[in-house]
Amino acid sequence: MVSPEARRLRSTTYKLFATAFVGLAAGLLVPESLWAVQGGDALSRIDDVRTFFGLNPRNTVWFVAQLHLLFAAFVLGVPIFAVIVEFIGWRTGDERYDRLAHEFTKLLSAAFATTAALGGLLAFTLFGLYPRFANYFVGIFAPSMYVYAIFFFLETAALYLYYSSWERLRARKGLHICLGVLLNVVGTSLVFIGNAWTSFMMTPVRVADDGEFLGTTLEAVMNPLWMPLNIHRLLGNIVFGGFVVGAYAAVKFLSSTTPERRAHYDWMGYVGNFIGLAAMIPIPFAGYYLGREIYSASPVMGNNMMGGAFSWTFIMQALLVGLLYIIGNYYLWSGMNRIPGSERYQKYIKYFNVILIVCVAIWLTPRNLPLSGSEQLALGGQVHPILGYFGLMAAKNAVVNFIILATFASFLLYRRANKTDLVPISQQGRGAKAVVVGAGLACLLILGWYAVELFTLAPESMDLAPEKAVWFKLPAVLLVVTMTTVVVCVGLALRDRGHVAQALYCGVVATASVGVLGVYGFFVMAAANPFLRQIAVAQWLILITALILVTAIDVVLFRGAGSRGAIRWGHVTARSQYALISLCVIIVLTMGLMGFIRSGLRENWHIYGVMRDTSAWAFTPSNAEMAWMVGMITLVFLAAVTFLFWMVGLTGKEFAPAAATGEPVP
Amino acid sequence: MATLQPTPPPLDDDGTVGGLGILPWTAITLVGVYAGLRFGIPWLAVLVGVSANPAPVPKFAMAIYMLCAGLGALVYVSSEDTRWRAFLTPIVQAFVVPHGGGRARRLLPLAIIPLLVAWITWGQVMPSTQSPPEGRIQHPGLPEQFAKLENPFGVLKGPERNAIEREGVILYQKNCRPCHGTKGTGDGPLARGLRLQPVDFTDPGTIATVVEQYPFWRIQKGGIGLPNVATPWNSAMPAWEDEIEPDAIWRIIMAEHGIAGTEPRKPEGSER
Numbered sequence: 001m002v003s004p005e006a007r008r009l010r011s012t013t014y015k016l017f018a019t020a021f022v023g024l025a026a027g028l029l030v031p032e033s034l035w036a037v038q039g040g041d042a043l044s045r046i047d048d049v050r051t052f053f054g055l056n057p058r059n060t061v062w063f064v065a066q067l068h069l070l071f072a073a074f075v076l077g078v079p080i081f082a083v084i085v086e087f088i089g090w091r092t093g094d095e096r097y098d099r100l101a102h103e104f105t106k107l108l109s110a111a112f113a114t115t116a117a118l119g120g121l122l123a124f125t126l127f128g129l130y131p132r133f134a135n136y137f138v139g140i141f142a143p144s145m146y147v148y149a150i151f152f153f154l155e156t157a158a159l160y161l162y163y164s165s166w167e168r169l170r171a172r173k174g175l176h177i178c179l180g181v182l183l184n185v186v187g188t189s190l191v192f193i194g195n196a197w198t199s200f201m202m203t204p205v206r207v208a209d210d211g212e213f214l215g216t217t218l219e220a221v222m223n224p225l226w227m228p229l230n231i232h233r234l235l236g237n238i239v240f241g242g243f244v245v246g247a248y249a250a251v252k253f254l255s256s257t258t259p260e261r262r263a264h265y266d267w268m269g270y271v272g273n274f275i276g277l278a279a280m281i282p283i284p285f286a287g288y289y290l291g292r293e294i295y296s297a298s299p300v301m302g303n304n305m306m307g308g309a310f311s312w313t314f315i316m317q318a319l320l321v322g323l324l325y326i327i328g329n330y331y332l333w334s335g336m337n338r339i340p341g342s343e344r345y346q347k348y349i350k351y352f353n354v355i356l357i358v359c360v361a362i363w364l365t366p367r368n369l370p371l372s373g374s375e376q377l378a379l380g381g382q383v384h385p386i387l388g389y390f391g392l393m394a395a396k397n398a399v400v401n402f403i404i405l406a407t408f409a410s411f412l413l414y415r416r417a418n419k420t421d422l423v424p425i426s427q428q429g430r431g432a433k434a435v436v437v438g439a440g441l442a443c444l445l446i447l448g449w450y451a452v453e454l455f456t457l458a459p460e461s462m463d464l465a466p467e468k469a470v471w472f473k474l475p476a477v478l479l480v481v482t483m484t485t486v487v488v489c490v491g492l493a494l495r496d497r498g499h500v501a502q503a504l505y506c507g508v509v510a511t512a513s514v515g516v517l518g519v520y521g522f523f524v525m526a527a528a529n530p531f532l533r534q535i536a537v538a539q540w541l542i543l544i545t546a547l548i549l550v551t552a553i554d555v556v557l558f559r560g561a562g563s564r565g566a567i568r569w570g571h572v573t574a575r576s577q578y579a580l581i582s583l584c585v586i587i588v589l590t591m592g593l594m595g596f597i598r599s600g601l602r603e604n605w606h607i608y609g610v611m612r613d614t615s616a617w618a619f620t621p622s623n624a625e626m627a628w629m630v631g632m633i634t635l636v637f638l639a640a641v642t643f644l645f646w647m648v649g650l651t652g653k654e655f656a657p658a659a660a661t662g663e664p665v666p
Numbered sequence: 667m668a669t670l671q672p673t674p675p676p677l678d679d680d681g682t683v684g685g686l687g688i689l690p691w692t693a694i695t696l697v698g699v700y701a702g703l704r705f706g707i708p709w710l711a712v713l714v715g716v717s718a719n720p721a722p723v724p725k726f727a728m729a730i731y732m733l734c735a736g737l738g739a740l741v742y743v744s745s746e747d748t749r750w751r752a753f754l755t756p757i758v759q760a761f762v763v764p765h766g767g768g769r770a771r772r773l774l775p776l777a778i779i780p781l782l783v784a785w786i787t788w789g790q791v792m793p794s795t796q797s798p799p800e801g802r803i804q805h806p807g808l809p810e811q812f813a814k815l816e817n818p819f820g821v822l823k824g825p826e827r828n829a830i831e832r833e834g835v836i837l838y839q840k841n842c843r844p845c846h847g848t849k850g851t852g853d854g855p856l857a858r859g860l861r862l863q864p865v866d867f868t869d870p871g872t873i874a875t876v877v878e879q880y881p882f883w884r885i886q887k888g889g890i891g892l893p894n895v896a897t898p899w900n901s902a903m904p905a906w907e908d909e910i911e912p913d914a915i916w917r918i919i920m921a922e923h924g925i926a927g928t929e930p931r932k933p934e935g936s937e938r
Binding site: 292295296297298299300302303304307308309311312326329330333334336337346349350353354356357358360361364365367368369370371372373374375376377378379380381382383384385386387388389391392393394462463464468522523525526527528529530533573575603 | 707710711714716717719721722723724725726727730731734735737738741742744745746747750796797798799800801802803804805806807808810813852861862863868869870871874875876877879880895900926927928929930931932933934
């Protein structure tokens with residue numbers, strides 16, 4: 001007797017094969033003339049560009065490259081947190097973490113082959129459609145390509161070994177985790193090699209005026225944008241992996257019929273969102289660092305990025321990233337419904353909500369608003385006298401810091417939602433006190449280092465007149481004030497005033513990093529523009545110390561605390577699950593959009609300033625065309641991932657429910 | 667789907683604040699935001715002295731801010747189950763559930779909503795003499811030939827640099843002051859005759875955000891030399907290439923920064 005489920009699967013499989021067969025037949029029936037267009041060339045002549053069966057070659061490469069990158073981001077991002085989750089499971093002895101890590105890895109193995117296939121297709125399209133560029137490029141990077149191939153073999157071996165040895169090495173967990181670490185080392189190396197190629201296209205080095213490459217492959221790899229791009233992509237991959245996993249869990253949750261499955265997938269979705277949001281905290285700063293390096297490498301590219309052709313694209317990026325933060329927080333707040341005792345903190349949510357919305361609104365405001373004729377006349381110019389300030393970098397830096405701080409505060413609320421009967425820190429052991437003091441010392445070190453940097457900063461090093469040194473004083477003094485607050489807060493925490501210490505430090509950080517330095521940034525932009533970079537670093541460092549110190553106090557403050565009841569995993573609204581799914585869609589759109597910006601900044605250059613794209617397709621696509629392309633890529637990617645995950649579900653064992661305990665996730 | 671709904675925690679908040687339901691409060695908040703944008707910000711500009719007249723918030727900004735406010739309201743009311751039910755209940759009662767208020771009471775919103783939609787639609791499609799809003803790129807790409815230029819006086823320091831700046835100030839006062847003003851604030855004596863005010867150099871979003879080559883391009887080629895994306899028809903800047911020598915333009919640029927108290931943007935050291 002065949003079960004209805006099996007019948008359904010069989011029917012779906014038949015339909016799938018039938019569709020594939022029809023597609024194949026249709027492809028073969030394409031008129032021969034279309035294939036003939038792609039005929040070979042005389043050996044003496046290498047084309048600059050060829051079309052892809054009559055289609056725009058630039059869009060073809062764009063489509064394939066972006067799809068490849070999306071799969072690669074997933075395949076390289078997920079192992080990072082899979083190993084961390086497995087490690088937590090190993091150390092805490094909680095089986096749920098281990099099962100979760102295993103499930104992550106199962107998804108990974110399904111996506112890996114597709115990533116490789118798309119990578120191959122990308123290489124073929126580059127060689128086929130842009131032979132002159134590909135020829136030149138291989139001449140520079142051939143050795144690194146061989147190394148890349150070797151690393152790809154290693155990655156394949158490490159991934160399948162890691163996945164398939166899960167049960168076999170259960171008794172030797174340490175060894176298995178080492179395999180996971182190896183997988184990550186190899187995967188990260190792969191990303192770094194690939195990044196060298198793309199970053200060289202933006203900031204080539206050691207190239208003579210006639211285009212001859214004078215350096216070594218290693219010099220080409222270590223171009224100015226290589227490391228900023230590495231950092232940004234690494235973090236981006238983790239965010240991406242987290243949100244894709246979150247969406248997977250949400251779909252599973254919505255289709256679950258038993259409380260155990262719902263509890264498991266609810267928890268998995270929470271972990272996915274936690275990973276995504278946590279990795280998003282440093283991303284804006286990594287992006288700022290990348291942008292700063294782009295500007296340093298080429299003021300033209302820098303100007304195009306923020307004030308020129310891509311300025312509206314960056315407004316779209318602000319919309320998407322702002323939505324990620326808002327929806328991520330929304331999911332957290334919705335999740336508080338499943339925690340007994342959370343009603344005590346509901347009243348704070350509206351304040352966080354207002355902060356997030358106002359900050360995103362400011363982030364979205366362009367410097368040049370689209371104006372009608374009458375609006376121009378009423379304003380007497382292109383820029384609104386108040387809203388125009390929201391379009392400047394100083395405003396953007398300030399609000400992004402505030403968004404991160406508000407998101408962090410949401411996490412704190414979530415963590416403490418069911419906690420009660422706290423154990424005073426003074427009654428806890430030395431270890432607990434050492435954690436607070438250690439965190440305080442780390443913050444003092446970070447703030448102190450940068451305060452010294454600013455106090456000793458020479459204006460000449462930034463090509464500024466000596467009298468401009470006066471602008472460096474306020475941020476330096478503010479760092480010292482923040483250091484003093486660190487000492488006070490550590491003292492308060494040790495005297496059982498942990499809540500006060502947390503509130504005080506968050507308040508000081510918001511005032512210093514967002515309020516004072518945010519407004520000060522406008523003055524610095526005008527009077528000592530190059531110094532704005534240091535202001536941005538100071539703002540971010542102050543913010544980071546809040547994350548370190550307040551988290552440390554929080555961990556100790558609620559150590560051994562009582563509970564008002566276990567978290568009711570599985571008891572969450574369907575709305576929150578749709579929020580998780582939308583996070584996945586938005587992160588895919590964001591990756592596509594940012595890919596367009598990074599690559600598009602080169603405008604009509606294959607290799608910026610060295611090899612020009614002289615074809616008819618060298619123009620920068622409009623934002624409308626970009627939106628179509630990115631939308632299409634997103635749809636194809638999500639469809640492909642859904643298909644792959646469905647296949648994983650076909651081959652995998654049925655989920656074994658475990659007792660859904662109510663312990664919170666770190 | 668009933669099993670998906672959690673048992674709501676015993677919240678103190680029953681969905682009412684000061685006797686009003688969450689729905690009226692949401693509406694009041696949105697109206698408040700609208701009023702703040704419509705009247706508050708324009709008059710704030712006068713109050714803080716950045717504009718002589720109320721500076722209206724452009725429609726585009728109104729739209730994005732109201733969308734943000736609407737999103738914020740939706741996020742707030744739906745992030746907690748009791749609140750969400752309290753928000754939805756009057757809507758459901760008004761449209762779906764037979765209510766004690768009777769048929770007329772339920773028909774009222776059904777009449778108001780189409781009228782509101784009709785009013786908005788009419789506002790969008792009615793014939794108008796206004797030019798449509800133009801998306802504009804503030805700093806279009808610096809042409810390659812200008813990006814490669816170097817300020818010949820950029821390396822000078824001390825008295826030599828001051829001397830160049832003084833020469834630049836004289837050139838500035840002769841050629842630029844009538845529109846850009848003595849202090850570079852865009853309010854020279856001829857500025858009032860222009861439809862759009864000349865650029866205010868003390869504004870941190872103008873010459874301070876671009877490299878020196880950028881104003882060189884703008885001075886030489888003027889508004890007419892802007893690409894279409896930067897709406898050249900919205901600029902009265904003349905092209906000075908036939909009037910002022912390149913060396914004199916560099917002097918003027920240095921003087922502009924000196925007068926406005928600004929610094930040009932400078933890329934950090936690049937390996938290239």
